[in-house]
Amino acid sequence: MPSTRVVVTGLGATSPVGGDVASTWQAMLAGTSGVGYLDDDWVDTLPVRIGGRVAVEPSEVLERVKARRWDRSTQFAMVAADQAWADSGLEGSGLEPERLGVAVASGIGGVTTLLANYDTLLEKGARRVSPLAVPMLMPNAPAANVSLKYGARAAVHAPTSACASGNEAIAMAIDLIRLGRADVVIAGGTEAAIHPLPMAAFANMMALSKTASGDDGRDPASVSRPWDTGRDGFVLGEGGAVLILESEEHARARGAKIYAEVRGAGISNDAHDIAQPDPEGRGGTRAIKMALREGDVDPATVVHVNAHATSTPKGDIAEGLMLHAVLGEHVDRCVVTSTKSMTGHLLGGAGALEAVATVMALHDRVSPPTINLDDKDPEVDLDIPTSRRDLPDGDIVALNNSFGFGGANVAVAFGSI
Numbered sequence: 001m002p003s004t005r006v007v008v009t010g011l012g013a014t015s016p017v018g019g020d021v022a023s024t025w026q027a028m029l030a031g032t033s034g035v036g037y038l039d040d041d042w043v044d045t046l047p048v049r050i051g052g053r054v055a056v057e058p059s060e061v062l063e064r065v066k067a068r069r070w071d072r073s074t075q076f077a078m079v080a081a082d083q084a085w086a087d088s089g090l091e092g093s094g095l096e097p098e099r100l101g102v103a104v105a106s107g108i109g110g111v112t113t114l115l116a117n118y119d120t121l122l123e124k125g126a127r128r129v130s131p132l133a134v135p136m137l138m139p140n141a142p143a144a145n146v147s148l149k150y151g152a153r154a155a156v157h158a159p160t161s162a163c164a165s166g167n168e169a170i171a172m173a174i175d176l177i178r179l180g181r182a183d184v185v186i187a188g189g190t191e192a193a194i195h196p197l198p199m200a201a202f203a204n205m206m207a208l209s210k211t212a213s214g215d216d217g218r219d220p221a222s223v224s225r226p227w228d229t230g231r232d233g234f235v236l237g238e239g240g241a242v243l244i245l246e247s248e249e250h251a252r253a254r255g256a257k258i259y260a261e262v263r264g265a266g267i268s269n270d271a272h273d274i275a276q277p278d279p280e281g282r283g284g285t286r287a288i289k290m291a292l293r294e295g296d297v298d299p300a301t302v303v304h305v306n307a308h309a310t311s312t313p314k315g316d317i318a319e320g321l322m323l324h325a326v327l328g329e330h331v332d333r334c335v336v337t338s339t340k341s342m343t344g345h346l347l348g349g350a351g352a353l354e355a356v357a358t359v360m361a362l363h364d365r366v367s368p369p370t371i372n373l374d375d376k377d378p379e380v381d382l383d384i385p386t387s388r389r390d391l392p393d394g395d396i397v398a399l400n401n402s403f404g405f406g407g408a409n410v411a412v413a414f415g416s417i
Helices: 021-030 072-088 111-124 133-137 141-150 165-178 196-204 248-253 282-294 313-333 347-364
Strands: 006-014 100-105 184-191 239-247 260-269 302-306 335-337 397-404 408-415
Touching: 006 021, 006 072, 006 165, 006 248, 006 347, 021 347, 072 111, 072 141, 072 184, 072 239, 100 141, 100 165, 100 347, 111 133, 111 196, 133 141, 141 184, 165 184, 165 239, 165 260, 165 347, 165 397, 165 408, 184 347, 239 248, 239 347, 260 282, 260 347, 282 313, 282 397, 282 408, 302 313, 302 347, 313 397, 347 397, 347 408
Parallel strands: 100 184, 302 335, 302 397
Antiparallel strands: 006 239, 006 260, 184 239, 260 408, 397 408
């Protein structure tokens, strides 16, 4: 593959802790949680009653008429893409549409649209089902609508690999640029699955924290606790994030602001279990090694990891094994964090939001904390600060890891500029 250097020139996000990148990043650095009690009228029927709703509703940002034609997952993607595009300075740059690509992922797609229209079918009959239902619920709707907004006529992809989807979209964007199929790619992920059916399903498979029922009076902000001995499952969040990736040559030719370099990406699969990770982390280890090898990265320069760490008993242990296997003796000098402790788990949007956090960590030379880590699991031998930590000067690298049901593993390595 050509050795084209790929850089990040724009960022956008809407998350449980902020309506844009600036507010999200400051909340993460401050250790602010976006998890709380849900106030939907259906929540009392569920075993789990907390989640991470977005801090700013998309209806406050998007044109009302257009937003009504989009599933909530697409709305999040559009909010984040609009921010990233404006941040990149590409508007009016003369970029040819045929050189602009899109890779925006979702793990589940338009599930709220699907289920709402099924309810309509049962209650009111087939003629009342929306003619827009299919264009709204299809998993590639976020990517397609982003491409329509910005006239992207190169490849438009919507990878679906469960909770690794957002990070896989970034890996796909890197390939599009390095293969010469695009100069710029709008890349990211989105998810809107806070709905009674997905929440009941996750709860019944024991994936969501059992302490998230709201019955025990526990502060919902304390429930997502990666690596803590008291962890017992993740908290569901929602939102979306987008990065503008660009060939360095194209970015420098137009005088673009550059946040970081995307050094490399690795993708693998466990082929172990549909839901549980390989307990020894072998698949994830391969993905991380691929990312470092592709970016010609010395493990000694990896100083920060935004871990997948969802607050599940087995997954958090496996990721620690992966980092030890890849970084070896250098692991002690690497600051590891899980921003899911604050945002909850955005499923297909998680990797993209955490990529934004990883890029900001490199850009500002500071790592956000992991909150709710009161008693670290003795099986986890990692440096996991509970308050923000400065990162060193010089050329440094940070990893963003994502793992998903089906055994999907994706690691992306970002480098400082």
